[in-house]
Amino acid sequence: MVKVVIVGGGPAGVSTALACKVLGEDVEVVLVRKDEKQLIPCGIPYMFTRFSIGENLLSDDLLTKYGVELVIDRAVDIDRDDRRLILEKYGELPYDYLVLATGSKPSKLNVKGENIKGVFYVKDDYEKLVLLSEKLKESSSAVIVGGGLAGIEIADELARKGYEVSIVEALPHILMLNFDPEFATLIEKYFKDLGVKVFTNTSVLKFEGEGGLREVVLSNGVRIKADVSIITVGITPNTLLAEKAGLEVSKYGVKVNQYMATSDPRIYAEGDCAEKKDLITGKHAKYMLASIATMEGRVAAVNIVKGNVLKVKGVVPKYVSKVGDMVFGA
Structure with missing residues (x-):
């Protein structure tokens, strides 16, 4: 045996x-x-x-x-x-x-205030995601930090449920690690038409709030009022x-x-x-x-x-996602 x-x-x-x-x-x-x-x-x-x-x-x-x-x-x-x-x-x-x-x-931002109540890193931790779910029930605004696939999917879901949503992305475009700028621009337009604020070429400087999150301060000087921030900057x-x-x-x-x-x-x-x-x-x-x-x-x-009979010679990443009525993959 x-x-x-x-x-x-x-x-x-x-x-x-x-x-x-x-x-x-x-x-x-x-x-x-x-x-x-x-x-x-x-x-x-x-x-x-x-x-x-x-x-x-x-x-x-x-x-x-x-x-x-x-x-x-x-x-x-x-x-x-x-x-x-x-x-x-x-x-x-x-x-x-x-x-x-x-x-x-989760990759960490390592910025001031990231441990404030209301700031969440997304990972498959059941207990922490239960806390996030409960927090969202009493919230009306959210800042999504990270414009990758997980970030835009969460942003789309929350915005279509009536939340006031902002996306913060350090690169020139959201989804820039997955798609070319021409396509990324189409997704950005979709979010802007949905009422989502998209901040690119900027990052989070700090989170502020007494007893809970109140504002997300960006490196470009913009301050965003928010009840919750969901961080999806990679793993x-x-x-x-x-x-x-x-x-x-x-x-x-x-x-x-x-x-x-x-x-x-x-x-x-x-x-x-x-x-x-x-x-x-x-x-x-x-x-x-x-x-x-x-x-x-x-x-x-x-x-x-x-007994070592099967080889993995390499992998090809494949993924598919959807926001609104747009389905896309690579």
Whole structure:
């Protein structure tokens, strides 16, 4: 019996867990995640207006159906010599193979006032998003910091629900990391016609308010009154556990080979926390998409169960979004 322990309950981790059980009859799978409830990442921008947070959860039923053991605890260290995962509350878990699917964490602005009540970083943390949802119920204005895909999706949802919305983007255009300026200008026009204020080529200088957010102060001197600010300025790989264990890590994530194995052949990494190579350019990159994460999860499972027979030669990021009646992708 081979024992596979997976750290992380997002798309990558769940994909590996299910694939391991499907591929191998003699495979014991334990999935460790820190949160009691696991959100679906792609649904987060829509869970404040279209449906409730409770309707945007990954079901544990599939894990149970396929015999995956679920442990709710925080992984704090790895004993690579004795092949044990050290947990915060429940001691340790021995493994034959360990899979790191530890995801990502929000990039910080590191500006004054970002810890004021009413300022939120968006990530798949159930408890924090419940607080954001409750705050929005008593709010009428919102400043979205970051004009990427998540930022514009949230802005669109809130504006169409009647909130007074502003978008703040440091680059010359929103969506500039995804599309060319000509297309980005069309999206900006849509938002302006909707009544959304779009501030480009500027950044947040500080957040102000006594007892809660009152104003967002921009680097161009503009002050925006707001009840809530939602920050979506990007995410970075969560490599803390890997670094602590002495695995090789780069600025793009945990270093992996084409089989998704790390510098320790008994430990695999996948999803947002793992380094990617662009199939077209051959360069390393940070592509944090659920579609890539689930693919890597399946590849890791095949190679654990069958013995390194499947390679990831590179990835091509693909995404689709919608604001108003405009559907676009790349």
